[in-house]
Amino acid sequence: xxxxxxxxxxxxxxxxxxxxxxxxxxxxxxxxxxxxxxxxxxxxxxxxxxxxxxxxxxxxxxxxxxxxxxxxxxxxxxxxxxxxxxxxxxxxxxxxxxxxxxxxxxxxxxxxxxxxxxxxxxxxxxxxxxxxxxxxxxxxxxxxxxxxxxxxxxxxxxxxxxxxx
Amino acid sequence: xxxxxxxxxxxxxxxxxxxxxxxxxxxxxxxxxxxxxxxxxxxxxxxxxxxxxxxxxxxxxxxxxxxxxxxxxxxxxxxxxxxxxxxxxxxxxxxxxxxxxxxxxxxxxxxxxxxxxxxxxxxxxxxxxxxxxxxxxxxxxxxxxxxxxxxxxxxxxxxxxxxxxxxxxxxxxxxxxxxxxxxxxxxxxxxxxxxxxxxxxxxxxxxxxxxxxxxxxxxxxxxxxxxxxxxxxxxxxxxxxxxxxxxxxxxxxxxxxxxxxxxxxxxxxxxxxxxxxxxxxxxxxxxxxxxxxxxxxxxxxxxxxxxxxxxxxxxxxxxxxxxxxxxxxxxxxxxxxxxxxxxxxxxxxxxxxxxxxxxxxxxxxxxxxxxxxxxxxxxxxxxxxxxxxxxxxxxxxxxxxxxxxxxxxxxxxxxxxxxxxxxxxxxxxxxxxxxxxxxxxxxxxxxxxxxxxxxxxxxxxxxxxxxxxxxxxxxxxxxxxxxxxxxxxxxxxxxxxxxxxxxxx
Numbered sequence: 001x002x003x004x005x006x007x008x009x010x011x012x013x014x015x016x017x018x019x020x021x022x023x024x025x026x027x028x029x030x031x032x033x034x035x036x037x038x039x040x041x042x043x044x045x046x047x048x049x050x051x052x053x054x055x056x057x058x059x060x061x062x063x064x065x066x067x068x069x070x071x072x073x074x075x076x077x078x079x080x081x082x083x084x085x086x087x088x089x090x091x092x093x094x095x096x097x098x099x100x101x102x103x104x105x106x107x108x109x110x111x112x113x114x115x116x117x118x119x120x121x122x123x124x125x126x127x128x129x130x131x132x133x134x135x136x137x138x139x140x141x142x143x144x145x146x147x148x149x150x151x152x153x154x155x156x157x158x159x160x161x162x163x164x165x
Numbered sequence: 166x167x168x169x170x171x172x173x174x175x176x177x178x179x180x181x182x183x184x185x186x187x188x189x190x191x192x193x194x195x196x197x198x199x200x201x202x203x204x205x206x207x208x209x210x211x212x213x214x215x216x217x218x219x220x221x222x223x224x225x226x227x228x229x230x231x232x233x234x235x236x237x238x239x240x241x242x243x244x245x246x247x248x249x250x251x252x253x254x255x256x257x258x259x260x261x262x263x264x265x266x267x268x269x270x271x272x273x274x275x276x277x278x279x280x281x282x283x284x285x286x287x288x289x290x291x292x293x294x295x296x297x298x299x300x301x302x303x304x305x306x307x308x309x310x311x312x313x314x315x316x317x318x319x320x321x322x323x324x325x326x327x328x329x330x331x332x333x334x335x336x337x338x339x340x341x342x343x344x345x346x347x348x349x350x351x352x353x354x355x356x357x358x359x360x361x362x363x364x365x366x367x368x369x370x371x372x373x374x375x376x377x378x379x380x381x382x383x384x385x386x387x388x389x390x391x392x393x394x395x396x397x398x399x400x401x402x403x404x405x406x407x408x409x410x411x412x413x414x415x416x417x418x419x420x421x422x423x424x425x426x427x428x429x430x431x432x433x434x435x436x437x438x439x440x441x442x443x444x445x446x447x448x449x450x451x452x453x454x455x456x457x458x459x460x461x462x463x464x465x466x467x468x469x470x471x472x473x474x475x476x477x478x479x480x481x482x483x484x485x486x487x488x489x490x491x492x493x494x495x496x497x498x499x500x501x502x503x504x505x506x507x508x509x510x511x512x513x514x515x516x517x518x519x520x521x522x523x524x525x526x527x528x529x530x531x532x533x534x535x536x537x538x539x540x541x542x543x544x545x546x547x548x549x550x551x552x553x554x555x556x557x558x559x560x561x562x563x564x565x566x567x568x569x570x571x572x573x574x575x576x577x578x579x580x581x582x583x584x585x586x587x588x589x590x591x592x593x594x595x596x597x598x599x600x601x602x603x604x605x606x607x608x609x610x611x612x613x614x615x616x617x618x619x620x621x622x623x624x625x626x627x628x629x630x631x632x633x634x635x636x637x638x639x640x641x642x643x644x645x646x647x648x649x650x651x652x653x654x655x656x657x658x659x660x661x662x663x664x665x666x667x668x669x670x
Contacts, residue, residue, distance in 0.1 A: 012336065019343055023358065036619075036620055037353070045342050045343050052333070055331075056336075074598075110566070118556065136570055
């Protein structure tokens with residue numbers, strides 16, 4: 001935990017400096033008749049962020065916060081395994097949307113999650129994976145007229161569009 | 166009398182078939198969300214807000230407020246049955262709710278929670294109805310200076326009263342404000358903070374992207390990490406006869422109910438405080454003033470009543486500053502406020518004049534939501550118990566899918582969905598290091614209001630920052646904000662002096 005606290009504070013400090021630098025693309029000073037320039041607000045806020053990160057690092061050096069004293073592991077084997085599996089499957093879910101669209105990606109994700117991670121029966125897995133896209137389609141595409149991305153499966157939906165939209 | 170007339174008009178809106186239906190559905194959904202460990206009102210409202218684009222704004226907010234309300238009732242269910250709070254707001258309910266359940270009195274605890282929630286909810290709505298129009302009429306005179314001073318106060322309460330690590334809290338506020346600045350600079354009209362020239366950043370970072378990332382994906386990862394094994398559920402007997410005897414017992418406990426209701430309401434108004442500290446404080450005070458303080462923590466019914474009355478009362482209290490001043494009193498109301506902006510409304514005191522249907526419809530629907538919540542809660546206790554047995558490996562993927570479509574719906578841009586996933590992972594990792602994330606969500610909602618208020622104030626004054634101190638209303642607010650900002654520092658110095666004195670003697 002102690003190492004993670006320092007690494008995070010340093011990464012966030014670098015990010016704050018990047019934000020400050022990025023803000024200087026706009027005027028960060030006083031513009032006559034216009035008040036503070038467009039970059040001023042994010043610039044100074046990012047500056048405060050940087051100060052806060054330095055403060056956290058000082059606390060780390062002085063060991064004055066619980067995290068800077070903790071000898072507990074930041075992520076144990078179980079946490080890393082869960083994070084990689086669950087986080088990875090969520091990334092897969094979003095990435096697949098670009099290829100097979102929401103209606104291809106969602107069933108694949110649900111099949112994987114329920115069957116492989118949850119070890120549920122095939123019957124339950126298949127039911128959830130089949131029902132979810134149908135509900136989503138009628139709610140978003142049909143009722144709310146928010147056309148979700150279909151990827152390469154778009155042509156399969158033309159007949160459905162003709163009926164419902 | 167005018168208020169009663171407005172309220173009656175409000176009831177006509179709240180009892181329109183669509184709105185009444187949404188209240189009932191919202192309360193039921195909220196009860197389930199609240200009962201699920203790891204999900205609270207803020208998660209429910211953040212994930213489901215995109216679904217409300219289907220109905221008119223008044224109906225949408227009525228639905229979301231009903232979810233908010235229902236979740237406050239529902240949080241108690243898993244606190245009592247599983248011994249783990251269904252939401253952070255129900256933490257205090259576990260102290261006595263769990264021991265009661267272990268004694269075989271789970272049904273008594275559940276009924277006490279339901280009735281106390283109803284009582285707290287009713288008291289706070291009456292207070293809300295009385296206070297809101299008065300506060301709004303004062304706020305009508307507010308200019309940019311006052312608005313910015315109020316924003317400062319909202320953020321200062323997080324630093325002064327939030328109780329989290331101070332540099333991390335300030336960091337969280339600032340990063341939320343910076344994210345809200347991404348996109349177009351409203352005053353000069355130039356693109357700003359377009360990271361790596363990715364065009365997706367030109368339309369800014371929608372607050373829902375951060376809210377769903379933090380409260381949907383981040384929260385799920387956190388819950389999967391922290392719960393690990395399946396928690397065990399208490400056994401419960403339910404019969405009509407037992408229910409009535411319990412009700413009689415519960416109705417005798419009026420003192421903790423009043424303490425919880427009043428304290429919850431006023432603590433709920435403060436942006437950083439809200440339902441969780443409100444319920445903890447109510448528990449503490451109820452224990453202090455009880456005739457039987459030793460019984461608390463071992464299964465005293467008052468220990469369930471006080472926090473449950475408080476958390477429902479606080480949820481209404483949090484709506485008071487949201488509707489009258491445009492400053493949300495809790496993360497959930499911050500998301501409601503963001504929703505109002507999406508629906509094309511300008512939150513703040515003018516709503517009482519220009520959108521009085523909306524305001525009074527919502528107020529009246531809170532009365533209705535409160536009524537339905539207690540009825541549905543008591544009738545559905547067996548169903549909730551059954552649902553609590555549902556494994557997390559079914560709930561979690563369904564929520565992830567809801568996050569995906571919910572993140573896509575507001576802007577219809579896959580860029581936002583990716584950003585949401587990144588925010589979710591970041592939120593999970595930061596939360597493990599105790600970075601508070603609620604201030605960031607509040608800040609991304611308030612940023613687009615705070616920045617123009619500050620800049621316009623400075624333009625009007627010609628760069629003179631003392632305007633925030635010299636104006637009659639802005640002055641005191643700014644000073645209170647600054648006092649709150651430095652409060653933790655003062656406390657630290659006092660602690661050190663005390664230690665030094667003790668060391669000397």
